[in-house]
Amino acid sequence: MSLRLLFHIRISRLVRTQLNMDSREELEDRRAKERADAEKRAADAEFQLSAEAHSKAKKARRAAALNVLKAKWGRWLRGHRLWWMIGSFFVGVVFVFGSYFSDVASPAREWRNPWLSNLLVNAGTAFVLFGLFYVLTERLSARVKLTERDVGQTQSDLQNIEDDRLAPRTDSTRRGNGLAVEAERPGPQDDDTLSHSASIDAAPSIAEVVQAGMARRRLEEEALYEKVATQPTSKLVHMALMKAKLSGVISSTGPRCELRETDLHVRFLASVDSAQVILQLETADGVILATLAWGESNDAGAVIIALGTVLIRLDLYPGDQLYFGSDLLTQLSDLLMYASRYRQSVTGERDIHGVIEVLDSGWVIMDRGMVPKTYRAYLVASSRLDESDWASHIRNKAWPESRYVEEALAIARGLHGVVLDQD
Structure with missing residues (x-):
């Protein structure tokens, strides 16, 4: 068992x-069979990838060759534009004359071929028109390129002006940082080290110092003009008017501002004997209606109220809702800042100086004439204000100020004492 x-x-x-x-x-x-299958699949995938890569590389080489061919062909066409134009004209003329001879110069009527004649006429006309359109498009392209270049130059000039305005602020920041470093400077024991470091740092050039100083002076002047609207006092307005007058920003007769919703204007004058500011109420052509003195004892609101009282006495008050006397100081500030900013152009020419008034319509009236704000190069000289065809000449211009040229001309002629002949 x-x-x-x-x-x-x-x-x-x-x-x-x-x-x-x-x-x-x-x-x-x-x-083993699975390993063999995996190796086969890997080999197939590798072959497929290599085939795709080879195909992509082949397509890329073909595209690169095509781009090179296109570039060469384009350069050749651009280099032979004139010959293309001459050739098109020549071929067109030949076709037209060929149509004439094929239709007229045949010895027998049965040999004449109107179909061939019409074909040659149409082909010749097409070639001639091609040449004409080519010339027109070339001229148009040249004008467009010239306009683009001018626009780019203008943008560059505006950017340079903006950079010049911002440069002093950066310089002020650097000076502030320098003061902080000065406060943290160590004692006398490190004088040798500091003198060695100072000798390493390069000093700014004279041109940089001058540019920074001039830009800083301009910004300080504009800051003073801006305070005329934000912090108006008789002393500050008097100081701004005197500075603008001495620098040639405004006219020696004083700047004017429009009293909106009326036909009146207010001129600001800086008293020579005291810090008072004289406000003259005037008509559009400069006739003085009333005079107010703004002393240090009165604030801006009291002066505007006194001006309203004068308007009531003269029976010219527009009403409480339409009395915009408070805008006068804002307009004065804008006038001073505008004239200060554009009194010297990028090219060094003094475009805006001796300003009398900047109208709401956009016209700037100066001692030497009047210009539109959007196109300061167009000057209507004061010596030519007696010419009667200015309105018809300017009315169709593309500037927005052209629609108000009659009103601006009337005010400018009145301020300059110009009387037009009625003949």
Whole structure:
């Protein structure tokens, strides 16, 4: 019994061992097959990628060659534009004459070919028109390029002006930083080190110092003019008027501002004997109606109220809702800042100086004439205000001020004492 049991156990072990060996071989075969399949797929993918890369590279080379060909062809065409134009004219003329000879110069009527004649006429006309349109487009392209260049130059000039305005502020910041460093400077024991460092730092050139100083002076002047609207006192307005008069910003007769919603104007004069400011109520042509003195004891509001009282006495008061006397100082500030900013152009020419009044319509009236704000190069000289055709000449201009030229001319002629002949 025990021998039979041992025999069965031995047989079962042999069977399991054989089965395990078979399953291991099958597993190894399966793994080998999977590895082979994976290698094949990788090889196929690599071949596909290489084929795609080769195709893309081929397309890229073809596109590059095409671009080179286009560039060469374009350069050749641009270099032979004149010959293309001459050739088109020549071919067109030849075709037209050919149509004439084919239709007229044939010895016999049966040899004449009207279809060929019409074809040659149409082709010749097309070539001639091609040449004409080519000339027109070339001229138009040249004008467009010239306009773009002028616009770019103007933008560059405006950017330079803006940079000049901002430069002093940066310089002030640097000076503030320099003061902070000065406050933190160590004691005398480090004088040798500091002197050595100072010798290393390059000093600014004279041109830079001059430009910074002039820009700082201009900004300080504009800041004073801005305070005329924000912090108006008789002393400050008097100081601003005197500075503007001495620098040539305004006319020696004083600047004027429009009293809106009326036909009146107010002229500001700086008293020579005291710090008073004289306000003259005038008509459009400069006739003085009333005079007010603005002393240090009165604030701006009191002076504007006194001006309203004068208007009531003269029966010229427009009413509480339409009395904009408080805008006069704002207009004066804007006039001073505008004239100060544009009294010297980028090219060095003094465009705006001796300003009498800046009208709401956009016209600037000066001692030497009047100009529109949007096109300061166009000057109607005071010596030519007696010419009667200015209105018809300016009315159709593209500037927005051209619509109000009659009103501006009437005011300018009145201020300069110009009377037109009625003949």
